[in-house]
Amino acid sequence: MSNVLVVDDDAHIRSALGITLRANGYTVSTAPDGESALVSAAQHPVNVVILDLGLPDIDGTTVITRLRKWSGVPILVLSARHGSNDKVQALDAGADDYITKPFGFDELLARLRALLRRSLEPDETPIITTDAFTVDLALHRVLRDGKDVSLTPTEWNILELLVRNPEKLITQQQLLSEVWGAAYGKEANYLRVYMAQLRRKLEPEPGNPRHLLTESGIGYRFQP
Amino acid sequence: MSNVLVVDDDAHIRSALGITLRANGYTVSTAPDGESALVSAAQHPVNVVILDLGLPDIDGTTVITRLRKWSGVPILVLSARHGSNDKVQALDAGADDYITKPFGFDELLARLRALLRRSLEPDETPIITTDAFTVDLALHRVLRDGKDVSLTPTEWNILELLVRNPEKLITQQQLLSEVWGAAYGKEANYLRVYMAQLRRKLEPEPGNPRHLLTESGIGYRFQP
DNA sequence: CGCGGGCGCTAAGAAATCGTCAAGGTCCGG
DNA sequence: CCGGACCTTGACGATTTCTTAGCGCCCGCG
Incomplete structure (x- = not known):
């Protein structure tokens, strides 16, 4: 303030x-x-x-x-x-x-x-950039090679949570309760599906991700 | 001076x-x-x-x-x-x-x-132009092929909110509460009706919009 | 080596959302 | 009182998104 x-x-x-x-x-x-x-x-x-x-x-x-x-x-x-x-x-x-x-x-x-x-300064747009893609949180938009990538609401929610906490480990529980609601603590399967979709849309090499990393048994991490 | x-x-x-x-x-x-x-x-x-x-x-x-x-x-x-x-x-x-x-x-x-x-600087011209149409925010007028397009009050309110935030995703909640009032948070089909009318009046190809875009499940976006 | 858990990936059916049309309803000026 | 402009509302297929199940892979462990 x-x-x-x-x-x-x-x-x-x-x-x-x-x-x-x-x-x-x-x-x-x-x-x-x-x-x-x-x-x-x-x-x-x-x-x-x-x-x-x-x-x-x-x-x-x-x-x-x-x-x-x-x-x-x-x-x-x-x-x-x-x-x-x-x-x-x-x-x-x-x-x-x-x-x-x-x-x-x-x-x-x-x-x-x-x-x-x-x-009040011209609003600073929180923009996160990586080698492969760019996330503009204010515009609610993701760019890759200058073209914008269309994400579903759930995909966006997951990506936003990860990107707002760069390099920080987000547990599966955090992701599930933040995106789906507190009752979905056990459905770790959803995460695998959506992380795969996000990587397919954003990673140059989805099979070998460099920005959306898995911490086996714990959760996921975004690496800028 | x-x-x-x-x-x-x-x-x-x-x-x-x-x-x-x-x-x-x-x-x-x-x-x-x-x-x-x-x-x-x-x-x-x-x-x-x-x-x-x-x-x-x-x-x-x-x-x-x-x-x-x-x-x-x-x-x-x-x-x-x-x-x-x-x-x-x-x-x-x-x-x-x-x-x-x-x-x-x-x-x-x-x-x-x-x-x-x-x-110090005089204010910039509040006119937004796209391939298909031109919006003059000050005069409340929309031109298409040099001809005046007549919009209803509701259509104008929606278009104005979108056009004043170019490229920005406006959520359905934002649109509804801005145009109809805070109590209309759930009536998302109003938006569908009016977006269709706006596209019919402004888009060259209403079925395949290039400026008034839908973000499924979230809201709409104006693309100059 | 065999086993099992966690993960990546795919795909199909279920569910939600969207575009579209058309039928009222309301309000206002002629 | 009527007609027109505008706003609501409901319904329909079309499209998108979500959920769920299944399969194969890798890796640690007995």
């Missing part, structure tokens, strides 16, 4: 925001002043910064400017000041949004979601 | 905003209601939209939702309502910022700059 850095000199606000944000699934770090905020932001990656302008050490606008020197992280400004001058300065310094106190938590959360929606 | 689309039913506000924006170097187009706003945004590229929520024809959040179906353009909402519910709904529908009236022009301009800073 997303990581939020809360910068505010008031310990009560830090605590309240921290609790609310954590309750909504964010991980939270806090800083009481500008210097420590900049240090904290530099030390571990942050997805969004909530920044109170009234800091004891540095001017809030300066914090924004210094942060923007090296980071493009979205910044949401909190401020007690309603004057439009402050807003313009903060926004032009590089802030992305500006809320005046008092504010509603649900509005703050909605604005946070809007900011994170923008900065 | 950046192109701004101003959507407001009040001609005075349109005029005042237009003058102010042009004085600041923006090019401006305007729309008095939701429908014309959507058409305008579809016809020529827009860098940012300023949207009043109180429109005469469509609900403001609906405008946002429909725009977001095909465009990632930043949206700045103007509203007379201060209630946090409205804000949350608009922001979660896809808006990027929200100002309540009355507002200062300099604040509006600063927020506009903040939005434009993030999105």
Whole structure:
């Protein structure tokens, strides 16, 4: 989940925001002043910064400017000041949004979601590649020699489970209960049938598999 | 220079905003209601939209939702309502910022700059083309051999979901809950009926589809 | 060497899913 | 009130997928 850095000199606000944000699934770090905020932001990656302008050490606008020197992280400004001058300065310094106190938590959360929606990286497609074939988990697709291979639902379920755990041994029990259901603990025969089909569709040499390996008596393993 | 689309039913506000924006170097187009706003945004590229929520024809959040179906353009909402519910709904529908009236022009301009800073490139054309047909997501139109194909609302919803996720397998559950609602998880034969109709209208050879593919037991896939 | 268990492989029947058609049903404008 | 557009629903063979049984192989073991 997303990581939020809360910068505010008031310990009560830090605590309240921290609790609310954590309750909504964010991980939270806090800083009481500008210097420590900049240090904290530099030390571990942050997805969004909530920044109170009234800091004891540095001017809030300066914090924004210094942060923007090296980071493009979205910044949401909190401020007690309603004057439009402050807003313009903060926004032009590089802030992305500006809320005046008092504010509603649900509005703050909605604005946070809007900011994170923008900065969410173009979704990384989990793609697994081997010498012989390519599995695209997001598209739900398998390629071999550039052509896509059509798998039945059961074949796909087995392949997905194996491919999501590369090099890891998956026991027959795991496979059976994951794909067929908990009641099918004894039907090891199914596995032989479907592993044979998968190898026939994916392995260059089905009789001598190099990626879908058998661990005799225990289960199967996917080798990238 | 950046192109701004101003959507407001009040001609005075349109005029005042237009003058102010042009004085600041923006090019401006305007729309008095939701429908014309959507058409305008579809016809020529827009860098940012300023949207009043109180429109005469469509609900403001609906405008946002429909725009977001095909465009990632930043949206700045103007509203007379201060209630946090409205804000949350608009922001979660896809808006990027929200100002309540009355507002200062300099604040509006600063927020506009903040939005434009993030999105340099104008949005891409939301038109998907295949050998057989062309789908214009913005205008809700489908062309085949240069001729308009008329689709029913349900047909369009299905096609849109598939076409917005090219090459991606969409499960029957996804299609049913997106198009009919979450309660229709089991009515898989609706899909068969409508996929047949879509193929009859769009595929050169409906019995042997090349773009609207079936993944037996799982769902459907659009192949450009 | 003979035996048995686990595995690879095949194929046929059973079951589920799919494409297709057509018969209502509903809603709305003329 | 009627007609048309649209959505539901049921039924049918055609196709795909699942299940099950059978056979031969390899390998460890008595």
